Amino acid sequence: MTTPYDPSGVRPVIGVDAGTTTLREADHLIRDLTTTLGLPPGTVACTHLIRTEGRRGTAVSLALPENGSVEEVWRRLTATEMGAALDDRRHGPAEAAAAAAAEHTARRSGRAVLFPGSDQLTGTLTVADLLQLSAVDRVIVVGATSGDSPDPVIPVQTQDHVRPEWREGQLVLALVPAAGNTLAPFEVPNPTPCCADHP
Template identity: 55%
Template sequence: MTSPHHAAGVRPVIGVDAGTATLREADHLIHELLDRPALSEDVFACTHLHRGDERRGTAVSLVVPDPDTAWRELRAALPEGAGLVLGELTHGPDAAVDSARRAAAAPPASGRAVVYPGVRHLTGTVTAGAVLDGTAVERLVVLGAPAAELPREARILTQDHVRPEWREGVLTLVLVPAAGGLLAPFEVPNPTPCCADHI
C-alpha cells in the first residue's frame, strides 16, 4: 500500500505543536483531533520529538484529504499557545510554530506513525503478509536481525498498539520475539492506555 506521505507534494503536511510533552500525550491529542470532520478519514498522523532552546516535547504531523478545512478546524480546536504550520501559513507563538514547522517537514525522513492507512485492522494476532498487504507499513524488521527476511506467515501479536517509524523514507515496523514463537512490536502499549476508545 502506498502511504500518503509519499505524495507529500500533492497532499500538504500540517505541523502541530500543542505543548504535548510525551508520546502518550501526543497519541491522545491525535485521537482527539480525529473527532473533527476534516480529520476523520484517510489521515496519516505521526509524532516527532523536539528539543528546542525554548520548547521541548512532542509535536505532530498530519496529512489529511482537505488541509484547508483541517487548518480552520485545528485553529478553533487547539489551546491557546499551540503552533500550527501549513505551507506558508502559520499560527501561534514563534517557539511553537518553529517546532510545528519541523514536524511538518519531518516525514518521510523521520517520525513515528500513530494513525495510517490500515491501522484499524492491526488488532489481535496478524500475519506479516497481512501487515504488508493491508496497511501503509512497507518493511518489517526484527530487532537484532535487521537483514533477516521475515516469512509472510510469521505471526505478530499486535497488542492493539502498532507504531511504525519512518526510516529513510520507508515506513518500518520494528519487531521483537515474543512468547509462543510470535513476534510483537518493539513499542509496547502504555500500562494505562489513553486511547483505547479510539483504536
Template identity: 50%
Template sequence: MTPPAPAPYAIGVDTGATTLREADHLLRALAAELDLPEDVFGCTHLVRDGRPRVALSLAAEDEPVLRAARDRLTGQGYEVGDGAPDEAGRAVLFPGAGALTGTLTLAEVLARSAIDRVTVLGTPDEPSPDTLLVTREHVRPQWRDGRLVLAAMPAVGGVLVPFEDPDPTPCCADH
C-alpha cells in the same frame, strides 16, 4: 494494500504535548473532532529544542482536507505550520491502522495497512511473511526514507510484537 508515498500535503501542529501517550490521545481526539478521512496520516515528532515536547503532523493527498484542519486547529489556539516537523514521524493514524488488531501474519499486516516493511530488532534478515505479529492493539510504525516501517521484536512462543510497548513502565517506577 500498496503503500503510498508520503502524502504531498502536510501540516505540523505544536500542541505543547510532553509525552508520546499524551500526543497519541490528542492526535486521535483531533482526528475524530475534525472528522478526518481514513487515508490521512497522523504522526508524532519529538522536538528537541530548548523546550522538549512532542509535535504532531497531519498529511493527506488532498489539500482542502488539511486547509480545513489548519483553520480549525488555528482557531483553537494551536500553532500550525506548513510541513511536518521532520521526515521521521511515528505514525499513529495511517490507512489500515484500525485493521491491525489481535494476531496477524506479517503478510496480513502489509496487505491491510500502509505499512511498507517490518523489521526485527537484532537481525538483518527480512522476517517470513507467515510470521505472526501480536499487535497488542498498539502499532506505531515510523517513516524511514519515505517508507512506513514497523520495528518488531521477538516474543515468547516464536511470535513478534511491535517494539513500542503500549504500557511502558515509567523510569524508576519501583523507587
C-alpha cells in the same frame, strides 16, 4: 490495503504543537484531532520528539490524503490556540509544529499513530497480512543479523498497538521476538498506552 494511500509522498502536511510532553499525550492529541478537525480517512498522523532551545516534548504532524480537505482542517485548527504550520503559513507558537511538518514531509522521522489500515492491525496476524492490510511498507526484527524481512507467515501479536516510523521514505515497523515463535511490535502499549477511551 483497504484504505486509499498515495505512496508517492506528495500530500500536504500540517504540523501541530499543543504543548504535549509525552508520547502518550501526543497519541491522545491525535485521536482528539481526528474528531475535532474532521480528519479524512487516509490521513497519516505522526508524533515527533521536539528538542529545541525553548521546547522539550512532542508535536504532531498530519498528512492529509487530498488537497480538498486541507483548507478546512487548517481553518478549524487556526480557530484554536495550538501552534500550527502548513507550508509557509504559521499560527501561534509554531516552531515545533513546523519542525514536525518538515520531518514528516521529507519522511525522515515520525512515529505513525494513525495511518491507512491502522484500525485493522489488531489481535494476532501474519507479517504478510500486516503489510497487506496497512500502509506499513516494511518490517524489521530488532537484533536480527540478516537484513532480510521475517518470514511472511510468522504471526505478529500486535497488542492493538502498532507504531511504525518513517525511515528513509518508508513506514517501517520494528518487531521483536515473542513467545511461541511469534513477533511483537518493539514499542509496547505500556508505558504509552493509548486511547482506551477512544474508538
